[in-house]
Amino acid sequence: MNKAIFLDRDGTINEDIGHLYTSEKLVFIPKAIEALKLLEERFLLFIITNQSGVGEGIFNDDDYIRFNSYFIEVLKNQGINIKEVFCCLHAKEEKCVCRKPSIYFIEKAKKTYNLDIRNSYCVGDHPHDMEMAKNAGARSIFLLTGHGIKHRQELTFQSDYVVDDLYGAALWIIKMIEP
DSSP states (O other): OBOEEEEOSBTTTBOOOSSOOOGGGOOBOTTHHHHHHHHHTTSEEEEEEEOTTTTTTSSOHHHHHHHHHHHHHHHHHTTOOEEEEEEEOSOGGGOOSSSTTOOHHHHHHHHHHTBOGGGOEEEESSHHHHHHHHHHTOEEEEESTTTHHHHGGGOSSOOSEEESSHHHHHHHHHHHHOO
């Protein structure tokens, strides 16, 4: 079975500016690229992101598809292979089955990629990322980047680890899995 890292996007890999859908506004969090390179050597990488801007009419499906293609291409040019990006495009009010903290996308990835969820990690800057990890039976790492500092007090349970950024998370994960 394969092990995976399920990553939030905005506030985890790139700066969270709110409804990011144009390439010129993309700014990676310092050392995020290095972190992804370290993790990719040992895990399959996935992104699970809520992008309610589509459901709210702020941007459209084509904007999201164009930006996501650009985002994945930038990472690929850095030698990083994201296996798949899973995205909920619904507004929060729609109460869909795919919006985090739902494990809908984790279950989908598990079936498609033969994943060992118990030895996989969810990494993000929002309590719903940690709830998703708990609901799926994965390990959880809460980041203080993005909205992490603001939302830290909203965690309803202790995540497996709290760290400043994705690079710190990558170092901790590697320390945990290597003898």
